Amino acid sequence: MLLVAGCGANKAEISEPDPASAKGFSGGVAADEPRAALVARNILASGGNAADAVVAGALALTVTYPGAAALGAGGICIALDPVNRKADSIDFLPQLPPGGGGVPIPGMLRGLALLQGTHGQLRWEAVVSPAEALARFGERTSRAFVQSAAEANPPVAREAGLARLLLNRSGAPRSEGEQVSQNELAATLGRIRSAGAGDFYQGMLARQVLADAARIGGAIRPEDLRGYTAQIGKPIEVPFQFGSIVYASPNAQGGAIAAWLLEQGFEPAGRLSLQNVGKTKPREFVTAIGQAYRGTGGNAPLFEQGSTSLSAIDKTGRAVACSFSMGRAFGARRIGSETGILFAAAPGGPGDETAYLAALAVGNYTAKQSFAAGAVSGGAPGAAALAQVLLDSLGSNGGRLGVAMAKPRLFQPAPDAPVLHEPGYDAALLGAITERGVPKVEVRRLGRVTMAVCGNGVPRSPESCRVAADPRGFGLAAGDEF
Template sequence: MIYARALAGVAGLVLLAGCSVDLGSVGDTVGLGSKAQPQGLAVGDEPFAVRVGAATLAQGGSAADAASAMYFALSVTYPVAAGLGGGGICIVHDPAKNETVEYDFQPRDAASGGAYAVPGAVRGMALMQGQYGNLPWQKVVSPAEGYARAGFPVSKALADRLASTVDVIRLDAGLSAAFLDESGKPIPVGTMVTNPDLANTLAAIREAGPDGFYAGAVGQKISAYAASEGGAITAADLASAKAQVTTPRVSQMGSQYIYLPSQKTGAGAFAGAVVDHLARATQTDIGGKDLQASVVYATQQALKDYKVSDLPKDLGATGFAAMDNKGQAVACAVTMNGPFGSGHTARGTGVTLAKAPSSGAAGLASAFLTPVIAAPRTDEPAVLAGAGAGGPNGTAAIAYALARITAGDEILTRKDLRTTGVAPYDTVNALVCSGSTCVALPDPAASGLGAAVPTRKK
């Protein structure tokens, strides 16, 4: 039952090291030793995608550029939880513009129903990057295209997810060819993987923007495949796929303003309920002086509010964040509504389609996407940008970090961040600033990466 899962996940607080990658000029980090403000920070569940985000920042990209580049890279290196066929939520905090906004591009049902969701992520990332990015669109998409065409080595993060999704992979020819060996077992860490069809799709997106995905040859192949499988994604569905720009929910904890997904979304409603219950728990001393116990209580109460009693082990989601040296911060959480989404790849595109939200428990995946920004004011840099994703434990873990930060505690190491306890299915990743020190903290129990781009020497 999900109540037991939430309690074990948050209260167990398993502390294990994540993996690291040598990034050369980009520092693999659980903290920045110098008090100099870094050029930028990136964090996420899959190391090679985080490397792309950090490299984007090193090239002068904004946090929005880096987050968009990480998403496209994840669609190649971590397709079990992020893909062109899925969707999600991002929150952007830009003190230079004195604003914090939300981009909602969750996967939705096709007009005629069916098992496949109408993808929203490409549209959402393009809109966000166009409004807050510094770099040309091509530079944001091309690293992912390079991974897909030239190949990438399977990371431990991906290998861990492949091991638990063999039954899904075996049902799709494209996924089987990419991720299973000749004996039908998941390929091991370090195995090189290419995806020429996906590379071609990313090339179309690079050249034509979102229209290269939703229209033209790629869109035709997606709708034709869906029709042949009874999935009902039409050309009209793809053409109507939009990203909404909205105002996130704002609340105050201590001296910080907390920005969560809008309460108009399931994600915002659940995260807001956790924060509200946590505030009451701490005010009334329900958890005693134990903040951890208060977070567990708040999460369980939120689950009761929404009558959630059971969930699949893996909802196919991931979260990531980026900060740049101008103070812009972006936190994103995306989902495929299940591991590898529907488990069906549209022929000739390399695009695995997300499950339709109405397909049973798949619809609950978006409720646990919890990108979060915490800042003293809208015109000041964030002190926290992060995301819980994958389930209620992810939301609980980011809520714990928020409570610590707003209470004035320092979170400068992975053990301070804590973990969901059920990684890699539910994870928490965060960028945290305390005074003049900023750190990138991946989930302690997962195999992600936190990376800092050192300040350039003058």
């Protein structure tokens, strides 16, 4: 099973895992950038679990898709382990230090280290090495990377702080397929591999991070960096017919919005069931979306490139999904001269996508089965898109995940706001909305989703698993049987 959304993968360079090291179903992964998905897939094939795969894929994103997930970024993750009847929400959002300065404390490594330490099974070095190799030996720019630079708001193509990443030797914006190596970032990742993530916060590497932050106007003190911790806690939970849907982090309101939409728009009988899934009433759902986003403000980011997601499910039933953000595309837009990393933008600034991150997993503790893992990016519409895709795909036992992912979407950022819709949305419904006096506006894209769905549960029925990356981007989804 190999599902590709877009044409961003460099097929000639796809490395296959050793068949001797992986027999039977390993799992499935989906990411907004193709190389990260391949790195995660190979980790699964080499004996890692979903947590190992997501961490390795996320570190690869810091090299191949830094505009949305650099080492200076932050995010949220959900990790579901149905065998041990455990679900963890991990929060590692960027935080401004007490002294302000406009450069937040990076949370990325703290969060990934916590996820891998609590749910992974490989050695730390094994999940860091692929990203280090990509930075050191170079990687061809993917279509996803080129798109993120072209659509950044405001534009970034010729910003001086990003020149060595975004411009080629002739000074023109990089095109798809150009080889890019990042020596300083490779050295940073090498140090993280050998000394551990803690060195980034309180070791030799920490001194370089602080120096780079200061050069771009940051006010992070050694004690601020040293004292940053990722938080692990109980997720938001929505009861389901055969288990629970768990959402990451109440600190990012995207998860709460998606959970509320499920309860309001899809729970007429007081409890979600497969009989109701996929049978949503579109007009009621439009109203539910507008209510869900009430109070989020009129400046919610709608079509942004400053966030990304990665989702995985493995043969043991472990389901892991993460959403990452730089605040806005390419964050603070300066590359550290010593570390080679991009720092996130200050929280709460124009176009900040951090509040709308969302990640979920679906499982049944009694049966010890997982059914789905999914996450979103692309600003405020992502949470509504996540709810729509999950319900449409679960309603067909996972078999229609690709169809659900490609289905035109609709979004209303407030009860009295215009209804935004993608091309091809149901004309009769749009006509009914217009009759109620609500303006409608056609837009090209509403959120991006990555998701893995096992309609009959895994580990029980791995043949029911499907994975997909949103066709609104140029990511990759891969699931393997050897």
